[in-house]
Amino acid sequence: VTNTGRMPGEELGRRLRAAGVEVEPISWYPAAYRWPASGPKIGSLLEFAAGLYTIQEEAAMLPVRLLDPRPGERVLDLCAAPGNKAAQIALALGPHGTLVANDRAHSRMASLGATLDRLGTLNISRTMVDGRTFPAQPSPFDRVLVDAPCSCLGTSRKSPGVLERYTERAGAALQAIQRQLLERAVELTKPGGRIVYSTCTYPPNENEGVISWLLGRRDDVALQPARVAGFVSRPGLTEWGGVSYGEALANTLRVWPHDNDTGGFFCAVLERR
Numbered sequence: 001v002t003n004t005g006r007m008p009g010e011e012l013g014r015r016l017r018a019a020g021v022e023v024e025p026i027s028w029y030p031a032a033y034r035w036p037a038s039g040p041k042i043g044s045l046l047e048f049a050a051g052l053y054t055i056q057e058e059a060a061m062l063p064v065r066l067l068d069p070r071p072g073e074r075v076l077d078l079c080a081a082p083g084n085k086a087a088q089i090a091l092a093l094g095p096h097g098t099l100v101a102n103d104r105a106h107s108r109m110a111s112l113g114a115t116l117d118r119l120g121t122l123n124i125s126r127t128m129v130d131g132r133t134f135p136a137q138p139s140p141f142d143r144v145l146v147d148a149p150c151s152c153l154g155t156s157r158k159s160p161g162v163l164e165r166y167t168e169r170a171g172a173a174l175q176a177i178q179r180q181l182l183e184r185a186v187e188l189t190k191p192g193g194r195i196v197y198s199t200c201t202y203p204p205n206e207n208e209g210v211i212s213w214l215l216g217r218r219d220d221v222a223l224q225p226a227r228v229a230g231f232v233s234r235p236g237l238t239e240w241g242g243v244s245y246g247e248a249l250a251n252t253l254r255v256w257p258h259d260n261d262t263g264g265f266f267c268a269v270l271e272r273r
């Protein structure tokens with residue numbers, strides 16, 4: 001994704017092609033390019049070191065596309081480390097917006113700092129607290145991203161070990177944390193504001209199950225359709241394994257690896273009433 005604070009997307013495209021990297025524009029994300037598999041290592045170019053672009057796996061760009069941060073807004077990234085989505089948000093907000101990038105893991109915040117310092121973004125505050133009890137006055141944010149801790153099964157092509165490590169018990173423990181993070185995110189969002197919940201995993205209890213639980217519990221939040229034209233996705237599940245999540249859950253989005261040659265993903269878009 002181009003650091004548009006430094007140069008327009010087309011100019012970055014020209015520079016990368018001049019350096020011999022045949023990047024193609026991604027139709028559904030402004031000023032973003034697909035790096036060719038045959039290209040050099042993506043972080044090996046001077047343009048990268050100079051902070052002219054930031055890197056993201058294609059499916060992992062969806063949550064910020066759906067969050068749709070606008071210049072000048074105030075946005076919270078509740079689980080932000082190592083900072084790839086925070087970088088996308090900071091670039092979209094521009095110099096008059098503010099991103100609060102939070103993560104409870106101090107060790108993972110170092111790479112967030114390195115990425116954002118490299119890009120030279122000045123619109124970020126970093127916090128390191130448990131997102132479930134993120135301290136703030138009610139509803140200070142226009143938009144909140146909950147890129148939740150999860151069982152990461154959607155990354156199994158890159159990291160096959162996740163499949164061996166997965167247990168239903170661990171999934172249930174994650175679900176408890178995911179619910180609390182999402183509910184806190186709703187409380188922190190202004191009426192009319194947007195919340196995006198995302199994971200890189202498949203088990204429905206960490207995805208549709210979390211959203212369905214929230215909708216059953218609060219009437220100040222509404223599920224919005226999550227679709228991105230130009231990227232193949234599937235509707236979320238309305239039932240699984242004898243558990244009914246409700247027809248509205250078809251508005252959530254699932255990404256299967258074979259559709260776009262990416263990792264697996266889940267996203268839901270909620271509006272605070």
Ligand SMILES: C[S@@+](CC[C@H](N)C(=O)[O-])C[C@H]1O[C@@H](n2cnc3c(N)ncnc32)[C@H](O)[C@@H]1O
Nearest residue numbers: 079080081082083084085104105130131147149
């Ligand atoms: C999927 S990763 C986030 C990836 C990040 N959004 C990005 O794009 O680079 C989930 C993060 O949630 C953090 N986390 C786990 N439990 C948390 C909690 N209770 N409060 C805040 N962050 C938490 C983890 O430390 C981890 O960095």
